[in-house]
Amino acid sequence: MSNKIGIVGCAGRMGRMLTEVIGRTDSCEVYGGTELPGSPNLGKDLGELAGIGAIGVNVGDDPLALFEACDVVIDFSVPEATLNHAKLAAKTGCSLVVGTTGMTHEQVAELEAATITTSIVFARNMSLGVNLLMSIVEQVAASLNEDYDIEVVEMHHRHKVDSPSGTALALGEAAASGRGVDLDKVADKVRDGIIGARKRGDIGFATLRGGDVVGDHSVIFAADGERIELGHRASNREVFARGAVKAANWLQGKENGFYDMRNVLGLK
Ligand SMILES: NC(=O)C1=CN([C@@H]2O[C@H](COP(=O)(O)OP(=O)(O)OC[C@H]3O[C@@H](n4cnc5c(N)ncnc54)[C@H](OP(=O)(O)O)[C@@H]3O)[C@@H](O)[C@H]2O)C=CC1
Numbered sequence: 001m002s003n004k005i006g007i008v009g010c011a012g013r014m015g016r017m018l019t020e021v022i023g024r025t026d027s028c029e030v031y032g033g034t035e036l037p038g039s040p041n042l043g044k045d046l047g048e049l050a051g052i053g054a055i056g057v058n059v060g061d062d063p064l065a066l067f068e069a070c071d072v073v074i075d076f077s078v079p080e081a082t083l084n085h086a087k088l089a090a091k092t093g094c095s096l097v098v099g100t101t102g103m104t105h106e107q108v109a110e111l112e113a114a115t116i117t118t119s120i121v122f123a124r125n126m127s128l129g130v131n132l133l134m135s136i137v138e139q140v141a142a143s144l145n146e147d148y149d150i151e152v153v154e155m156h157h158r159h160k161v162d163s164p165s166g167t168a169l170a171l172g173e174a175a176a177s178g179r180g181v182d183l184d185k186v187a188d189k190v191r192d193g194i195i196g197a198r199k200r201g202d203i204g205f206a207t208l209r210g211g212d213v214v215g216d217h218s219v220i221f222a223a224d225g226e227r228i229e230l231g232h233r234a235s236n237r238e239v240f241a242r243g244a245v246k247a248a249n250w251l252q253g254k255e256n257g258f259y260d261m262r263n264v265l266g267l268k
């Protein structure tokens, strides 16, 4: 039976890419999509927005109706909207795939709380490559001591609003976990002016923004005399959309619970 997928934020960069990817994926269909009331895209055909031609599904502004009608909803939007959508998922029992970044620990805990009555996949990066990279970073960090300074560098397009990226933070968490420390205690995210020498054991972050860069991430382990660099570059958003659709199909028939892409990809 075809998996009925709803897309919230369906006119956004990821929303449009999702329509395209679902359109050419067997066993699922775009069943509806929403944008905020007042959006200039209300009433438009999702396929037209995605550049694949009309599919007979129009942009609405009633997320409750979407959650009631669909098997699973995919959400790449903003944290406040995602939390509202998690409540609707909990109320209706509809599954949810969340790619939204920029959420606080408290907001992620709220998302998880919704899984008492539904199933959610939450991943700050849905690509296979980045999820593999996380495992590798954890392993390398576990093998090296604090003589190796860890720095996470990311670059994204000029429209991105959150910093560091969700992926950069997830990579920092993987490094911290490998080293057996709490990222919140060692993260150094802001450097400006006479800040003094680098603190041993810190995990630093650097953010670059510009042009149409889809998403570049590097984790650098720098010691005296040598440097290891592990990285990933996304050259289009399709890698994220493919991961999200895989997660949406994987969720069919799953127990209520809070999952991530490493569950979906069988990496843990
Ligand atoms: N996990 C992953 O693999 C990836 C995560 N992301 C993350 O996904 C998020 C979205 O990215 P991107 O697509 O580039 O951003 P966009 O701004 O292009 O898209 C977000 C869309 O959501 C809409 N929106 C906002 N609030 C609501 C709401 N309450 N109901 C319905 N729609 C809403 C926006 O409308 P409007 O423009 O009118 O505000 C917009 O159309 C970001 O947090 C980004 O970091 C991105 C790529 C990959």
Ligand SMILES: O=C(O)C1=N[C@H](C(=O)O)C[C@H](O)C1
Pocket (backbone or CB within 6 Å): 101, 124, 125, 156, 160, 164, 165, 166, 167, 168, 214, 215, 216
């Ligand atoms: O906003 C984006 O574009 C992206 N956001 C995610 C993040 O914050 O890590 C994932 C990807 O890098 C693209």
